[in-house]
Amino acid sequence: MFCSTRKAGTALLAAASCLLGAASAFTNPVRRPGGSDPFIAYSGDGYYYMMSTSWTNLQLARSKTIEGLKTASKKVVYSTTEPSRCCNVWAPEIHYLDGNWYIYYTAGNAGNLDGQNMHVLKGGPNAWDDYTYAGQLTNSWSIDGSVIRFNGWGNYMAYSCFHGVQYQSTCLQKLGDDNVSLTGSISVISQPSESWERSGTPVQEGPVALYYGGKTYIVYSANYCWTPDYCLATLEWDGRTDPMRPGAWKKSNGCVFSKANGHYGTGHNSFFQSPDGSQTWNVYHATSNANGACDDSRYAMVQVLGTNSDGSPNFGTPLPFSANIAEPSQ
Numbered sequence: 001m002f003c004s005t006r007k008a009g010t011a012l013l014a015a016a017s018c019l020l021g022a023a024s025a026f027t028n029p030v031r032r033p034g035g036s037d038p039f040i041a042y043s044g045d046g047y048y049y050m051m052s053t054s055w056t057n058l059q060l061a062r063s064k065t066i067e068g069l070k071t072a073s074k075k076v077v078y079s080t081t082e083p084s085r086c087c088n089v090w091a092p093e094i095h096y097l098d099g100n101w102y103i104y105y106t107a108g109n110a111g112n113l114d115g116q117n118m119h120v121l122k123g124g125p126n127a128w129d130d131y132t133y134a135g136q137l138t139n140s141w142s143i144d145g146s147v148i149r150f151n152g153w154g155n156y157m158a159y160s161c162f163h164g165v166q167y168q169s170t171c172l173q174k175l176g177d178d179n180v181s182l183t184g185s186i187s188v189i190s191q192p193s194e195s196w197e198r199s200g201t202p203v204q205e206g207p208v209a210l211y212y213g214g215k216t217y218i219v220y221s222a223n224y225c226w227t228p229d230y231c232l233a234t235l236e237w238d239g240r241t242d243p244m245r246p247g248a249w250k251k252s253n254g255c256v257f258s259k260a261n262g263h264y265g266t267g268h269n270s271f272f273q274s275p276d277g278s279q280t281w282n283v284y285h286a287t288s289n290a291n292g293a294c295d296d297s298r299y300a301m302v303q304v305l306g307t308n309s310d311g312s313p314n315f316g317t318p319l320p321f322s323a324n325i326a327e328p329s330q
């Protein structure tokens, strides 16, 4: 695929790319350290855009290959000294919503984590354009916001919250028509009620949409992030009824992706489509510390999703660093 469809300037260049087989494959990790809460989007301009938690500001990197993300320079697209949102900058995500790019992220104050809330930057039609601060999305502790589209219902934001419940749960709220506000009521659609999502302390966080096999899922991270048990689990929408209704969601029967091959705490993921749209790729972080880690030592990993016989996504297991992985399908 790489050799036949790559648009090189000359035949000679194309031939050279094919001979250099390494150019069409990559190895993990793609960012280490600094790979926490990784998010990658593929843009029609031929670049993969990557963000991860840096704690102090928002940084964007881009490359035409996954391998190239390892060495791509990071551009600071936003920072501020405003005390209420200067610090503890977490989980940035870059989303394209029919015409413009947006960066949704979490930030709070310097002193503690009690003021964590979600914020948004608005960009332009190209992901590499400048971004401007567009506002705070929430007014009570909320983290890890991600845009999710529901056929027939519109756009929502899924995030992690305590909204009248004891433990960090999964919330859903309508995205405003301006794409830089949330509107209407907040619904707690799922809580960490099962034994397999209560390691360390009960937690659901890092929700992200997955559209797969004609179904809409929220994939979230379960368990406390300092434990090696931090893992991915899914909520499957019934595809028909109001997504704000907890009963519209079916939780997976345990983690769908968890520690293996020397990788622990495999979670807080995102997804992107291959350039040709045929593959869905999972981007997640992990730690090599068998006791778990929730700091900047976490690294970012990329691998493709498989499909179960019933059409549902098969996350597989975290691949060893030695795996030579073909670049996403062009």
Ligand SMILES: *[C@@H]1O[C@H](CO)[C@@H](O)[C@H](O)[C@H]1NC(C)=O
Binding pocket: 097, 098, 099, 100, 155, 177, 178, 179
């Ligand atoms: C917000 O996003 C939707 C698509 O998700 C788009 O149709 C709409 O134009 C966007 N709104 C603005 C103000 O750009």
